[in-house]
Amino acid sequence: MLSSWLSAVVARCRPFSRGAAIAFALLTAACSAPLPMPPPMDIPHGHGRLWQVDHPGAPPSYIFGTMHVTDPRVYALPQAVETAFTEADIAIFEVDYRRPMSLEKRRQYIELPKGQSLEDVIGSSTYRDLRRLIFRHRLPLYNYFREQPWVSWVALSGREISIGQTESPEKPILDDWLIVRARKANREVDFLETAQEQWQSFAGIPMDDQVAMLRSAIETYYDGRLRVDRVAVYVEGNLALSYALWEHSLSHLGPVLARQYTDRLLNERNHRMVERMLPYFERHSAFVAVGALHLPGEEGVLRLLEQRGYTLTRLQ
Template identity: 25%
Template sequence: MKRVIAIADRAASVSLKLLVALNVLFFLSFLAALLFAAGKAHAEIPTCTGADMLSALQKNDPATYRKIEAEAAATPNGKGLLWKLEKPGEKPSFLFGTMHMTDPRVTTLPPDAQKAYDAAGTIVIETTDVLDKQKMMVAMLKEPDLMMFTDSTTLASLLSPDDAAAMNAALDARGIPPATVAKMKPWMLSAMMALPACELARQSGGAPVLDVRLAEGAKASGKPVEGLETAESQLRAMASLPLAFHMKGLVDTLKLGDKINDINETMIVLYQRGDTGMFWPLFRAAMPEGTDDPAGYAAFEETMITSRNKVMVEHAEPILARGNVFMAVGALHLPGPEGLVEDFRKAGYTVTPVGL
């Protein structure tokens, strides 16, 4: 079937998984902004561009759109951002799915979520390390080999001449001198390339992503803020995936070029609708035939989502036992048979969507 959405001529879906990883791994948004801030100063925030791929698909290829809708509908807990957590003997708490972005459409909470957040006694985010830049830097420097090549290897040495030229051109376009990232591991550079220039500029200018905004607001109100992971554990998770996987992701992300804007715009639209179960079906349908990487995706999903979900539930339970908690984590952790909603049910909680 001819795809009406041409994301990239040969971009493999592994690149899309790395793009979405920015909203699975909170720590990456900090790194992306840090890399961007190392470049030349931008006097103005670039205008955000990008088209909603879903609207185009619905109009131009309704059959494929219906197929995506059916697959999304079959995803357990694939609709809704706010979920009520109840357990006998505990005051109810709430689980809320976020995007790690500064876009006003993301940082403005839906009314039900705002009400739950305002009434909560404790706020929980993925990691509180992001609230302390010095602590973040310590985590980054503690194990430099997780982020940097510590031998003679450089990024350019692992790329073909054409891909190296494409990387340098993309860096120049974002005001990043190629020499400053020559020794960085590919997943760090992918993190920067996977966000629109407008989002990177806002973050590097100090605008907080949604999770940080929630945590800072809670602290200003005198409420305790707790984390489920450390920046170090998030760093290790991403770095543990094979180098070949990350190199492929970097090359394919570069090939996407400006179409990254369309991907991010579409993710925001889906997020506003609470359609967390539609992310993967849409992107799979948008990819050219035969470019998927099942083994790479299986490793990615196990490392970046499934395993971390179990850790989050384990660390959240003693906090939830105190009751009246508002827990905010990346929305892509919520859906699916091994998502957080199901994992909390397995842990004995009654979990119900709010506002649907």
């Protein structure tokens, strides 16, 4: 399965009706034999959602792992999270999802160079296979013929059948909900990344790799999928399982491409976000909220902070 943030990228590219989403899920389920869940990975900081961050001479700060969804379960914050959120004097978030990027700017990350088509890039045979999947399963791809391969790849690469999730287009995702609350309380709000940087994480993938990823997704589209209540995994704070699900979602790529993709979408961004949050920790009691998948692992945000001399204490 792709992370909720990756799925949201495609959703922001174009409209996706609720009816089409339901049909897509049902057709995917009908064509897939469910697989057993992967075992949780043995990684640093594999459980939890909230940590206190301490450093000599600085006030305590907090890091909270979010999930970029609107399922009502994610809004039921534990008391420890509420306390940290209300007591910190500045709230720092991954990116301002509420500030839309202009269509012209989005196009530079999505569309192929003028005069070039997706069929030119991936070849006629692969293009025909992609068209069959799009029309057979009503995939949310409308201008795919002139867009970069990564856009189609995201739409095809849902490696699981989501269960137990309730999404509402009228509600803000958890991150946006917290941003609104912080601003209503007249607290300072800042961000670790720009929307352009997040889009560039995809558009910057070398074209040969984008083509290889899309071809692999097409070839393995009917392979068995997991049945996962991903929100329940998040609410339980099971980061070790979340990371195992991430790796499973990329397993069809092979080890080299999967590693490159993890480096680009997680590890490189983890390093960048840590460098940008350090000045806040020196001057403020900060509440930092980023996607939960950025927290665990040897190159996760929490281990990177420990390597810089910070003490991490899990609170929830």
